[in-house]
Amino acid sequence: MSASLAWKESDLVGEVVTTITNLNFGPIDDPNIVVASNTIKAGEHSYEKYIRVLFTGTWTEISNMKFWKSAGAYKTAETVKTAANVNFATPVATASAVATVNVPTTEGTALAINSYEGAAVITYGAPGVSGYSDYICLQLQTGITTEAGLANVKVFTFSWDEQ
Secondary structure: OOEEEEEEEEEOOOOEEEEOOOOOOOOOOOOOOOHHHOOOOOOOEOOOEEEEEEEEEOOOEEEEEEEEEEEOOOOOOOEEEEEEEEOOOOOOOOOOOOOOEEOOOOHHHOEEEOEOOOOOOEEOOOOOOOOEEOEEEEEEEOOOOOOOOOOOOOEEEEEEEEO
């Protein structure tokens, strides 16, 4: 058998965890945002997204976890800021003090992701192991010159090695 993963997003005060089906950014602190009714104004930022993966199934070891933006063009003065292996904090829509670097755009520069417990590997069935990766914080930021309308679609990739 092999590992499966589910994306999880934590929101609101108190770390409410939700399984997500999209990673849409918006001006509200919610998972699975419908962007058509929750657009970000030029010069403003989305709420931060605190995401992680939960591995289920049966495996021996998960290692070499990486995260990067693999496709999708930015609009003028638009960027996605990030930070890896961070603690959850109540998401903000002001410039993030957590997600401060541009999300990498190649596997060679990808963020190295740890387990929630802080290790570089997740060992199946080990005492105290949750099966979660650590948090990745993301925030879409725009400038006053960002064109009106929906953001371009971006593809984020999470890869891992499994034994």
